[in-house]
Amino acid sequence: xxxxxxxxxxxxxxxxxxxxxxxxxxxxxxxxxxxxxxxxxxxxxxxxxxxxxxxxxxxxxxxxxxxxxxxxxxxxxxxxxxxxxxxxxxxxxxxxxxxxxxxxxxxxxxxxxxxxxxxxxxxxxxxxxxxxxxxxxxxxxxxxxxxxxxxxxxxxxxxxxxxxxxxxxxxxxxxxxxxxxxxxxxxxxxxxxxxxxxxxxxxxxxxxxxxxxxxxxxxxxxxxxxxxxxxxxxxxxxxxxxxxxxxxx
Amino acid sequence: xxxxxxxxxxxxxxxxxxxxxxxxxxxxxxxxxxxxxxxxxxxxxxxxxxxxxxxxxxxxxxxxxxxxxxxxxxxxxxxxxxxxxxxxxxxxxxxxxxxxxxxxxxxxxxxxxxxxxxxxxxxxxxxxxxxxxxxxxxxxxxxxxxxxxxxxxxxxxxxxxxxxxxxxxxxxxxxxxxxxxxxxxxxxxxxxxxxxxxxxxxxxxxxxxxxxxxxxxxxxxxxxxxxxxxxxxxxxxxxxxxxxxxxxx
Amino acid sequence: xxxxxxxxxxxxxxxxxxxxxxxxxxxxxxxxxxxxxxxxxxxxxxxxxxxxxxxxxxxxxxxxxxxxxxxxxxxxxxxxxxxxxxxxxxxxxxxxxxxxxxxxxxxxxxxxxxxxxxxxxxxxxxxxxxxxxxxxxxxxxxxxxxxxxxxxxxxxxxxxxxxxxxxxxxxxxxxxxxxxxxxxxxxxxxxxxxxxxxxxxxxxxxxxxxxxxxxxxxxxxxxxxxxxxxxxxxxxxxxxxxxxxxxxx
Numbered sequence: 001x002x003x004x005x006x007x008x009x010x011x012x013x014x015x016x017x018x019x020x021x022x023x024x025x026x027x028x029x030x031x032x033x034x035x036x037x038x039x040x041x042x043x044x045x046x047x048x049x050x051x052x053x054x055x056x057x058x059x060x061x062x063x064x065x066x067x068x069x070x071x072x073x074x075x076x077x078x079x080x081x082x083x084x085x086x087x088x089x090x091x092x093x094x095x096x097x098x099x100x101x102x103x104x105x106x107x108x109x110x111x112x113x114x115x116x117x118x119x120x121x122x123x124x125x126x127x128x129x130x131x132x133x134x135x136x137x138x139x140x141x142x143x144x145x146x147x148x149x150x151x152x153x154x155x156x157x158x159x160x161x162x163x164x165x166x167x168x169x170x171x172x173x174x175x176x177x178x179x180x181x182x183x184x185x186x187x188x189x190x191x192x193x194x195x196x197x198x199x200x201x202x203x204x205x206x207x208x209x210x211x212x213x214x215x216x217x218x219x220x221x222x223x224x225x226x227x228x229x230x231x232x233x234x235x236x237x238x239x240x241x242x243x244x245x246x247x248x249x
Numbered sequence: 250x251x252x253x254x255x256x257x258x259x260x261x262x263x264x265x266x267x268x269x270x271x272x273x274x275x276x277x278x279x280x281x282x283x284x285x286x287x288x289x290x291x292x293x294x295x296x297x298x299x300x301x302x303x304x305x306x307x308x309x310x311x312x313x314x315x316x317x318x319x320x321x322x323x324x325x326x327x328x329x330x331x332x333x334x335x336x337x338x339x340x341x342x343x344x345x346x347x348x349x350x351x352x353x354x355x356x357x358x359x360x361x362x363x364x365x366x367x368x369x370x371x372x373x374x375x376x377x378x379x380x381x382x383x384x385x386x387x388x389x390x391x392x393x394x395x396x397x398x399x400x401x402x403x404x405x406x407x408x409x410x411x412x413x414x415x416x417x418x419x420x421x422x423x424x425x426x427x428x429x430x431x432x433x434x435x436x437x438x439x440x441x442x443x444x445x446x447x448x449x450x451x452x453x454x455x456x457x458x459x460x461x462x463x464x465x466x467x468x469x470x471x472x473x474x475x476x477x478x479x480x481x482x483x484x485x486x487x488x489x490x491x492x493x494x495x496x497x498x
Numbered sequence: 499x500x501x502x503x504x505x506x507x508x509x510x511x512x513x514x515x516x517x518x519x520x521x522x523x524x525x526x527x528x529x530x531x532x533x534x535x536x537x538x539x540x541x542x543x544x545x546x547x548x549x550x551x552x553x554x555x556x557x558x559x560x561x562x563x564x565x566x567x568x569x570x571x572x573x574x575x576x577x578x579x580x581x582x583x584x585x586x587x588x589x590x591x592x593x594x595x596x597x598x599x600x601x602x603x604x605x606x607x608x609x610x611x612x613x614x615x616x617x618x619x620x621x622x623x624x625x626x627x628x629x630x631x632x633x634x635x636x637x638x639x640x641x642x643x644x645x646x647x648x649x650x651x652x653x654x655x656x657x658x659x660x661x662x663x664x665x666x667x668x669x670x671x672x673x674x675x676x677x678x679x680x681x682x683x684x685x686x687x688x689x690x691x692x693x694x695x696x697x698x699x700x701x702x703x704x705x706x707x708x709x710x711x712x713x714x715x716x717x718x719x720x721x722x723x724x725x726x727x728x729x730x731x732x733x734x735x736x737x738x739x740x741x742x743x744x745x746x747x
Contacts, residue, residue, distance in 0.1 A: 068703020205317020
């Protein structure tokens, strides 16, 4: 199985799939191709949320603002999973979320047919080759060699001081929910909290408040989420990815 | 085969797919994940239009504004098909469109890992389990028990008085066509009709009028559709889903 | 393998997939369903860019502004590939990009269940039938007969006069890059060029200029592309598909 994640929109992912299907009959599963463009951190967050639910797979990840520069192309192996991606840290949080040691390999991209579409010309063939060889045999794949390490990227942690958590918005999902890095446990015993000064109820899910009303919930990722029942929490709370969020009990 | 339908956008459906693929090798087919958010009626309409074209399948449907409340989670079996969905009526019109008696089962969701993402934590595993057991053996799936009935949802019917049909817009499709509930037969013999007072020609398809011009047609769903050749009929006719539409011959 | 390309948005492609899966177990691969609506030329461009990367396949292509008129429905065979599409030229540039002679067949669409959704009622069943028969046996498929020729569509060529290339914008991709028909070789030895009078650097890829800055690059399709690093080149250069572009060295 090969999963595909990018910020390519359409139809560039289809070119990657063609390249892969020339080399393997693997099942292909799209994670997303409409991630925020060139936003390595958002992609890192979503991969971390999604990949742990998958059986062993090769994960092709191309959010690659540095394409055509000297950034490396890497394969990162953790247990039965392998990530094939630009070396910009995008896969590191997901790799940490899996069990196992991390092995890093570098892909030789010196012969890439283009300098703007390594998804098609470097990463797709590498993902197919890793899949065909087997994740346990990456060492045997031509053009892929062991590397010392890869770029790290850590999603920021919230800090807690007494009854206030200082965090930030990591991403806004397609519903408009603002997902923060404040751990859900922080609000577990609160009936309501102040978010950047304004009070909102803490509820188990959206429909526990009226349609159009604001709430704070602990969503499926385990973090504090700023939401509106059948509306866009990010708009109602006035926040965007990267904005700081103080949650006061 | 498991089909997937939701209003999740991206990348939440990918988490559902991972959960499913941990449990089964079934073919996965996306029906849509960009349906109008929390719009149970629109999803019900589209499922009714699409599902009858499928071979036997398990249909995972998650348009679920009531997630995390006491709404039930159900499996609805009709012939060789099974729907796995929240008990909000979303699958009922599609179930009626298939041949066969309807059997209803309830899914035990008391152990759901989240209260906001039952697509991943309740419906995806249930769909995989139903697929693995076989639609004829739902009775044997752990955590799924027979139920008396499920919520019904009936798409509204148009009424005809003499030469006027009183209907409404059910959905607007991605082309901007306004799909009504007025039966196509009503306009079958008309060269033109008045729609909410304004005359428009009745044509077999879009290109029978000039680019940018309005028309009324009987589209693939068998209903009267308000359209513009290479344009957005809903805008030209000034209608939205739920708006009433009078069609006068 | 059957690939699917359309301007249908969602969920109409799912109806096509159901029809296909009633007839074949083929792998289905989406090329794109969000192509610019009714834009035959844009679809022709993208198919030409994507299809050559695929192994032998049946390519179902439905960008069909003339649906329900007397335009024909065709199958175009080139080598191990077959295109199933309306006869509006949309597949011709892709067919030329493949190796082999072109054989044309016509699909009998006189019994189509609808006059507005031939994707579901004509092209999907034909694609499945061609896949099941095998591309080499199209002659044996019921309802498909040899035809003399099909509509041609040629993407326009740029002209070069001395140090100026007169071209046009073919498409704008989802990143906002404006892809022209000026051959990449024209700018291969230039450090910068004037595009419609304004100077921009020629760079191997986006990140060779600062974030938000304009550049000219030779992208993965081999043509001159007007871009902005992490921005929308079409907006910065003030161009849309069809606009003329003069590139002066």
